[in-house]
Amino acid sequence: MKRVMLxxxxxxxxxxxxxxxxxxxxxxxxxKVGGHTVRLLFTTAPFExxxxxxxxxxxxxxxxxxxxxxxxxxVDEDIPKVEIxxxxxxxxxxxxxxxxxxxxxxxxxxxxxxxxxxxxxxxxKSLFVFMDASDGAGGYLVVWVLRSDGLHSRFSCPxxxxxxxRFMSYFVDQFSR
Numbered sequence: 001m002k003r004v005m006l007x008x009x010x011x012x013x014x015x016x017x018x019x020x021x022x023x024x025x026x027x028x029x030x031x032k033v034g035g036h037t038v039r040l041l042f043t044t045a046p047f048e049x050x051x052x053x054x055x056x057x058x059x060x061x062x063x064x065x066x067x068x069x070x071x072x073x074x075v076d077e078d079i080p081k082v083e084i085x086x087x088x089x090x091x092x093x094x095x096x097x098x099x100x101x102x103x104x105x106x107x108x109x110x111x112x113x114x115x116x117x118x119x120x121x122x123x124x125k126s127l128f129v130f131m132d133a134s135d136g137a138g139g140y141l142v143v144w145v146l147r148s149d150g151l152h153s154r155f156s157c158p159x160x161x162x163x164x165x166r167f168m169s170y171f172v173d174q175f176s177r
Contacts, residue, residue, distance in 0.1 A: 023044055023082050023108070023109055023110060023111060024044050024045060024046060024082055025043075025044060026041060026042070026043050026044075027041070027042040027043075027044070027111045028040070028041050029041075029042075029118050031118050031119070031120050031127060032120075033120035033124055034120075034124040036091065036092055036120070036124055036125075037090075037092055037093070038089075038090065038091055038092075038118075038120060038127045039088075039089070039090040040087070040088070040089055040090075040118060040127065040129065040146070041086075041087070041088040041089075042084060042086075042087055042109070042111065043084070043085045043086045043087075043088075044082055044083065044084050044085060044109055045082070045083060045085050046081065046082060046083075047079065047080040047081055047082060047083045047107065048083075049079060052067050052068050053067070053068050053069065054066070054067060054079065055069075056077075063077045064077075065077060065078070065079070067080065067104075067105065067107075068104065068105075070104065070105040071105065071158075072105055072107055073105050073106050073107060073133070073134070073138075073140040073142070073156060073158055074106060074107035074108035074109070074133050074134035074138050074139075074140055075107055075108065075134070075138045076136065076137040076138035078138070080107035080108060081107075081108060082107060082108055082109060083107055084103045084104075084106055084107075084109055086098075086100075087102070087103055087144075089127070089146045091125075091127075091148040092148075094148075096146070096147075096148060096149075096150050097150060098144075098146060098152060099152070102144060102152060102154045103144075103154075106131075106133065106140075106142055106156070107133075107134070108133055108134035108135075108138065109131060109133050110131065110132060110133045110134070111131075114132075115131065115132040115133070116129075116130065116131050116132070117129075117130045118130070121145070125147060125148040125149070126145055126146065126147045126148065127145075127146045127147075128143060128144070128145055129143065129144040129145075129146060130142075130143050131143075131144075138158075139158070139159055140156060140157060140158045140159060141156065141157045141159065142154060142155070142156040142157075143155045143156075
């Protein structure tokens with residue numbers, strides 16, 4: 001019985017680390033449009049609880065997790081496993097800073113093709129970044145609008161039980177025309 005429990009624990013830890021490692025690392029994306037080249041680099045890492053201020057507050061009948069004073073996207077009353085450490089944006093080789101405030105509350109990112117897309121804006125000076133992140137009750141959508149002049153913006157929406165694939169295909173289809 002002890003061996004079965006030990007084996008079960010090892011398998012659970014291994015599967016958790018494997019799932020976490022899929023979204024930990026460096027993720028590079030390039031988009032070319034109208035003679036311009038846009039490069040995007042996401043760096044992610046395991047969440048280090050000791051480097052953050054974690055609080056819970058009650059809202060209606062559930063608890064909301066806050067990390068560093070902001071509601072954490074991508075978690076369902078649980079401590080995050082993966083955080084976005086940085087987003088680097090280059091427009092025609094020129095680095096354009098992306099403030100940490102645009103991604104510091106986004107956890108459990110997902111860079112798989114069906115959950116992540118980038119498209120150049122019609123103005124040829126901006127990049128739309130779509131991410132469908134986390135899963136289940138912790139799921140959220142985020143759209144970053146990164147601009148060559150540094151006037152970036154973000155739209156996000158927490159949700160659960162949504163059909164991620166249809167959401168992403170809607171945006172991908174809109175931009176492929």
